[in-house]
Amino acid sequence: MIFKKKEKQKENKKPKVSSINPRKKLVLTLWVFLGLSFSFAIYKHFTAIDTHTVEERIYVEEQLIDTNSVENFVRNFAQVYYTWEADNEESLEERNSQLENYLTEDLHSLNSVMIPNDVPTSSSVQNVQIWSVTESEEDNQYNVIYSVSQRITEEEEDEQVIESFYEVTVYEDEEKNVVIIRNPTLTTSPTKSAYQPAPLENDNSLDSETREEIDEFLSTFFSLYPTASERELSYYVEDDVLPVINQEYVFSELINPVYIQEGEYVRVSVYVRYQDERTQADQLSQYELLLCQSDTWKIKE
Structure with missing residues (x-):
């Protein structure tokens, strides 16, 4: 009897069923996709063509023609x-x-x-x-x-x-x-152009004392300039910006000087009246200068 009871119990026991969690399927799929992506990235790294943008500049050189x-x-x-x-x-x-x-x-x-x-x-x-x-x-x-x-x-x-x-x-x-x-x-002859350059005007940024200093400096310089040597010019002019002329001109006056402050410099536009000792006629020179000041005023350009 005891044997039969055990056999009956064995016959009534339900079979064990194994199941796969659907979340595990999703995780597995993602890992596979990630692995494929990483492999493809490595492949592209070693097989990609090394390219870079080259900026091409064309320089057109103007050629002078001897006529x-x-x-x-x-x-x-x-x-x-x-x-x-x-x-x-x-x-x-x-x-x-x-x-x-x-x-x-x-x-x-x-x-x-x-x-x-x-x-x-x-x-x-x-x-x-x-x-x-x-x-x-x-x-x-x-x-x-x-x-x-x-x-x-x-x-x-x-x-x-x-x-x-x-x-x-x-x-x-x-x-x-x-x-x-x-x-x-x-054919037609060339005629006078109607072009008129805009005149420079004093910007009133310089005080009267500074203007007087510049007037005195320019008058002194232009009095010496016609006969000044290169060494003498170096006291008034930087880097030989004005040439040695070595001519017999006598300074008369400054005409219509215009002074414009440009930072630490002063822009000067002025006419200089000379008398030519050889012809006894007046000569009018026009200058555009840039002045700077350290211990004294000097012509920079």
Whole structure:
């Protein structure tokens, strides 16, 4: 009986069921994701291309062009082109022959008949001025504006001086040989600009005593300046900002001095009147100076 009872108890016992906590699943998933992310980061670190931004700066260097040969060529051409003698066939032939050295064949042919053999006037060149030389849009070509002053004579008693402005185009080859490819063409003369610089005005920041000190300093300096040596200038001027001129000028006065305080410095704008001992005429110089003061006043720039 005892045996049977134990067997019955054994038969009635419920089986044990194991279960997984759902929170553990979430934690496990997060750890796997973190591991993959870390692995990917290491991979990217060793396989990434090392790049950096490079700032590129382009410097455009302005190139100076020597146009002396072009200017001299045009100046010599004008001396020939605007010179002739009245009713002198031989003189005109000589002129025509010389023009071959300056003009293209087509231009020379056109100009050979522009002045008739019986022309009643004579022309001599008084002055030729080159006003501008600019590069043309076409390669190796220059546009030149110049003026010519001519003395025109018709008979002995009728004489006048005229001035005219012209423009030509000059071609220059690789060997620096030049030729005029555009005939002298009338152009306008430069005129006076309407520009007027803004005048400086005293800012009244200096007291009267300081102004008097500066007046006295400048009067003393400009009295000595025309004949002062470099050593003498060093007592009044820093770093040779004013050159030695060594001329016979006599100081007369300061005209319209303007003083402006700029921190520890004083900006000065002034006209200085001198008398030229050689011509006995007055000369007016204009200066823009920067003064500083330690023990005494000095011109800094």
